[in-house]
Amino acid sequence: MTTATKTDSQTIAGNQDSCTQTNQVTTEQQKNSASTKGLLLRPRRLRSSANLRSMVRESHLRLESLINPFFIVEGSNRKIKIDPMPGVFQMSIDQALFEIEKTANKGIKAILLFGIPEEKDSQATAAWQENGVVQNAIREIKKRFPELIVIADTCLCEYMDHGHCGIVDQNKIINDPSVALLARAAQAQAQAGADMVAPSDMMDGTVGAIREALDKAGYTDIPIMAYSAKFSSALYGPFIVAAQSAPQFGDRKTYQMDPANGLEALREIELDIAAGADIVMVKPALSYLDIICQAREMTKLPIAAYNVSGEYAMVKAAAAQGWIDEKRVVLETLTGIVRAGANLIITYHANDVADWLIN
Numbered sequence: 001m002t003t004a005t006k007t008d009s010q011t012i013a014g015n016q017d018s019c020t021q022t023n024q025v026t027t028e029q030q031k032n033s034a035s036t037k038g039l040l041l042r043p044r045r046l047r048s049s050a051n052l053r054s055m056v057r058e059s060h061l062r063l064e065s066l067i068n069p070f071f072i073v074e075g076s077n078r079k080i081k082i083d084p085m086p087g088v089f090q091m092s093i094d095q096a097l098f099e100i101e102k103t104a105n106k107g108i109k110a111i112l113l114f115g116i117p118e119e120k121d122s123q124a125t126a127a128w129q130e131n132g133v134v135q136n137a138i139r140e141i142k143k144r145f146p147e148l149i150v151i152a153d154t155c156l157c158e159y160m161d162h163g164h165c166g167i168v169d170q171n172k173i174i175n176d177p178s179v180a181l182l183a184r185a186a187q188a189q190a191q192a193g194a195d196m197v198a199p200s201d202m203m204d205g206t207v208g209a210i211r212e213a214l215d216k217a218g219y220t221d222i223p224i225m226a227y228s229a230k231f232s233s234a235l236y237g238p239f240i241v242a243a244q245s246a247p248q249f250g251d252r253k254t255y256q257m258d259p260a261n262g263l264e265a266l267r268e269i270e271l272d273i274a275a276g277a278d279i280v281m282v283k284p285a286l287s288y289l290d291i292i293c294q295a296r297e298m299t300k301l302p303i304a305a306y307n308v309s310g311e312y313a314m315v316k317a318a319a320a321q322g323w324i325d326e327k328r329v330v331l332e333t334l335t336g337i338v339r340a341g342a343n344l345i346i347t348y349h350a351n352d353v354a355d356w357l358i359n
Contacts, residue, residue: 059335059339060335060338061335063109064109066345066353069112070113072090072114072116073091073115073116074133075118076092076094084237084241084309100144104148112151113150116158116243117133122161123167124160128185130191134153135188138192142193149195151196152189154182155182156181157245157247165202171249173254175203178203180209183213190219196222196223198225199226203255207275207277211224211275223279225281226280228268228280229280229282231287232253232257233308235287235308259287266295273299282295282306283305285337286311286333292340303342305337306345307333307337331353
């Protein structure tokens with residue numbers, strides 16, 4: 001009897017404690033509710049539906065912003081897989097035309113061409129000769145797709161037997177003779193029908209020399225998209241495989257920029273603008289969003305950003321493992337590049353993005 005009474009007393013006490021806790025929670029909820037009754041600013045109101053979120057969206061990724069790169073090799077009926085870049089190939093022009101048609105049909109307005117010649121030498125001859133691999137490709141593409149904007153990457157590394165972006169003398173990259181070759185290459189690309197040239201070498205004075213060479217040859221309407229702030233990045237690894245352009249000695253740190261230097265990047269952009277660049281570029285994109293943002297504040301020129309091969313390869317690798325949602329990650333990434341201030345994005349995801357944006 002005593003035990004039962006004790007148990008009943010414990011139960012009653014426990015119930016009283018529970019009621020007290022409930023009352024305390026209720027009182028706390030009332031306090032919190034009371035504190036928000038006068039809340040006028042509620043950002044969540046504009047997130048309440050997909051249509052409303054779309055209406056107030058600030059940054060928009062557009063098809064017209066995308067530039068699709070292609071790697072062109074000599075020969076015919078060649079389509080060579082690039083292992084670190086799933087879905088990207090080295091292609092002879094006959095094969096590339098099929099893929100370029102797909103790109104054009106998706107609504108993408110521009111492509112960027114890189115050439116890989118059969119023979120390389122110390123003067124990058126295939127970069128500037130009339131029948132070089134890119135020059136031949138430009139002519140064929142413009143015959144088939146006259147409205148497509150064909151941009152020629154103007155560099156020497158893919159054409160040099162040593163893999164550097166300039167002439168080498170005693171293991172040093174010599175600036176001014178390299179610039180002369182780059183101007184010659186840009187002129188050859190314009191003569192073949194390129195709609196735009198894109199010097200990516202980071203030699204001093206390249207943009208001015210190219211502008212002068214193009215104007216003297218009568219190509220005053222050909223714009224220059226300058227790789228103005230091109231950093232010496234570890235994210236170019238897959239591209240080096242794709243373009244077969246690995247340096248045979250040393251590295252590219254004497255001409256490509258130190259990743260730590262933001263102010264120097266802005267100075268490089270200023271110099272290219274003063275020399276006649278029509279579009280300036282930041283490369284790579286994701287690690288240098290701050291540079292894109294600062295460049296946007298500095299100039300009213302269009303800004304391009306290169307979503308480079310390493311950035312592409314990491315997304316593809318993680319998606320293949322099922323670790324990320326590829327579509328969501330790519331769209332978020334590219335939208336972030338636009339939000340930072342870029343008008344144009346060079347990306348190997350271009351065809352997929354076009355499908356995602358349309359559907």
